[in-house]
Amino acid sequence: MSGHNVWTHKGTFLLAAVGSAVGLGNLWRFPYLTGENGGGAFILVYALTIFAVGIPILIAEIMLGRTSRQSPIMGMRHLTKTHGTSRAWETIGWLGAASAFLILSFYSVIAGWAIHYTWLMLTGSLVGADAQTISTGFDALLAAPGLMTLYHTLFIAASALIVGMGIHKGIESGLRIMMPALFVILLVVLAYGVINGDIGAAASFLFTFNIADLSLEGWLQAMGQSFFTLSLGMGAIMAYGAYMPSNVSLTRTAFAVAIVDTAVAMVAGLAIFALVFGAGLETGQGPGLMFVTLPLAFAEMPFGALVGGVFFILVLGAAISSSISLIEPVAAFLVERFDMTRPQAVTIMVIAAWAMGLLTVVSFNLWAEGTIFHTLFGRTAFDFIELLTNIFMPVGGLLIALFAGWALTQSEVMKELGSSVAWFKLWRFLVRFVAPAAVAFVFLRTLPQVEGYLIPTLGALLIIGAFAASQRWLKKPRQTT
Numbered sequence: 294m295s296g297h298n299v300w301t302h303k304g305t306f307l308l309a310a311v312g313s314a315v316g317l318g319n320l321w322r323f324p325y326l327t328g329e330n331g332g333g334a335f336i337l338v339y340a341l342t343i344f345a346v347g348i349p350i351l352i353a354e355i356m357l358g359r360t361s362r363q364s365p366i367m368g369m370r371h372l373t374k375t376h377g378t379s380r381a382w383e384t385i386g387w388l389g390a391a392s393a394f395l396i397l398s399f400y401s402v403i404a405g406w407a408i409h410y411t412w413l414m415l416t417g418s419l420v421g422a423d424a425q426t427i428s429t430g431f432d433a434l435l436a437a438p439g440l441m442t443l444y445h446t447l448f449i450a451a452s453a454l455i456v457g458m459g460i461h462k463g464i465e466s467g468l469r470i471m472m473p474a475l476f477v478i479l480l481v482v483l484a485y486g487v488i489n490g491d492i493g494a495a496a497s498f499l500f501t502f503n504i505a506d507l508s509l510e511g512w513l514q515a516m517g518q519s520f521f522t523l524s525l526g527m528g529a530i531m532a533y534g535a536y537m538p539s540n541v542s543l544t545r546t547a548f549a550v551a552i553v554d555t556a557v558a559m560v561a562g563l564a565i566f567a568l569v570f571g572a573g574l575e576t577g578q579g580p581g582l583m584f585v586t587l588p589l590a591f592a593e594m595p596f597g598a599l600v601g602g603v604f605f606i607l608v609l610g611a612a613i614s615s616s617i618s619l620i621e622p623v624a625a626f627l628v629e630r631f632d633m634t635r636p637q638a639v640t641i642m643v644i645a646a647w648a649m650g651l652l653t654v655v656s657f658n659l660w661a662e663g664t665i666f667h668t669l670f671g672r673t674a675f676d677f678i679e680l681l682t683n684i685f686m687p688v689g690g691l692l693i694a695l696f697a698g699w700a701l702t703q704s705e706v707m708k709e710l711g712s713s714v715a716w717f718k719l720w721r722f723l724v725r726f727v728a729p730a731a732v733a734f735v736f737l738r739t740l741p742q743v744e745g746y747l748i749p750t751l752g753a754l755l756i757i758g759a760f761a762a763s764q765r766w767l768k769k770p771r772q773t774t
């Protein structure tokens with residue numbers, strides 16, 4: 294093994310995993326996707342996948358990291374050797390690296406918007422502004438590729454510095470204060486929404502489950518979002534699991550992460566939609582949703598400039614603690630595999646993701662709807678990258694579930710889970726059958742209708758490949774039960 298360190302403090306893994314999970318996915322992506330997909334139906338599919346699929350896979354992913362104690366790709370290589378399975382299971386690592394790279398590319402651009410709003414808040418530029426002014430201001434930001442690139446560069450460089458210098462393990466104490474503070478400010482915004490917005494309309498929008506409201510692509514987005522928000526299926530959690538002490542309860546930690554993450558998303562969703570309905574804004578306005586509704590509350594509330602400034606700083610903190618978990622698995626792999634130094638590995642990963650991020654930048658202006666790019670491909674580059682991650686992450690999760698469910702032995706898993714046989718059996722049933730069936734169901738239901746021929750073909754190949762391969766790859770020499 295590669296001399297992997299183990300975090301000495303018991304709560305460190307939980308903190309790091311919550312840091313990774315809670316981010317723009319909860320505050321920005323969850324509300325905007327829910328709004329675009331008609332509310333409750335989206336939330337129903339999202340919540341079902343979190344609990345029936347997400348939590349079991351979360352446990353599986355931590356488990357793979359903790360037993361191998363290496364970066365995802367090298368860790369899978371190690372596990373395939375010790376379990377006599379095919380090396381093809383390394384796909385989990387490779388697919389994860391691809392997802393991490395794609396996500397980081399757009400994540401950094403969106404986090405860049407939060408830099409812009411931190412600035413607007415702290416300078417008091419939006420004090421007293423009305424909805425019209427705020428949304429015009431947001432459109433102006435989208436129309437400025439240069440400015441967006443500048444923010445994107447700042448954010449990704451800051452993330453790279455933290456991971457490159459290896460201090461991400463030291464930002465614990467920061468997270469310990471920031472995460473609760475973020476939650477408290479969200480509650481303040483929610484309270485403001487209850488008083489000045491329309492919380493009743495928000496609640497009925499979010500919690501009226503009419504499954505017929507959900508479009509086919511909505512199903513895919515809801516499942517993708519549940520993986521995205523838990524940082525699942527791409528190696529981030531596996532990479533952190535490699536540092537988790539053996540005596541910490543896997544199950545309890547996984548539930549804690551999922552519950553905190555879901556709570557943050559729900560509070561953010563309620564607050565944002567209370568404001569949306571209160572001010573008569575559009576629910577389905579897309580990626581700008583959070584950036585035009587929350588500033589509206591800060592524009593009017595007492596000390597709003599300060600509260601808003603602190604809020605966006607905390608958003609940036611939550612985003613950075615997620616983006617470093619996107620860089621970590623890929624960087625750790627490059628270090629282990631190619632003997633690079635940490636800074637070299639991080640530099641390569643980040644420069645590539647930065648360049649890819651420019652595609653997201655221009656998706657909102659030069660190559661937006663109505664341009665030749667959009668006409669040719671039917672969607673913007675940003676939409677396309679999001680679609681790919683909505684497919685890649687569940688496929689990665691599916692493979693993780695299958696490997697953990699079928700390749701690991703009962704005694705190994707029992708040692709990791711450290712709990713009752715009944716829970717072990719339930720968990721194994723979930724990862725062996727329920728999670729794969731749910732992922733396959735959503736793919737088969739949606740992929741054939743999405744995006745002409747390219748995506749269905751890609752998706753079908755991935756699913757068939759995953760199942761076929763899992764049968765072959767799992768064959769092991771008889772003596773190694």
Ligand code: PHE
Nearest residue numbers: 314316317318521522524529
């Ligand atoms: N879970 C993070 C969020 O919700 C995003 C993320 C995805 C981080 C995958 C790491 C890995 O913001």
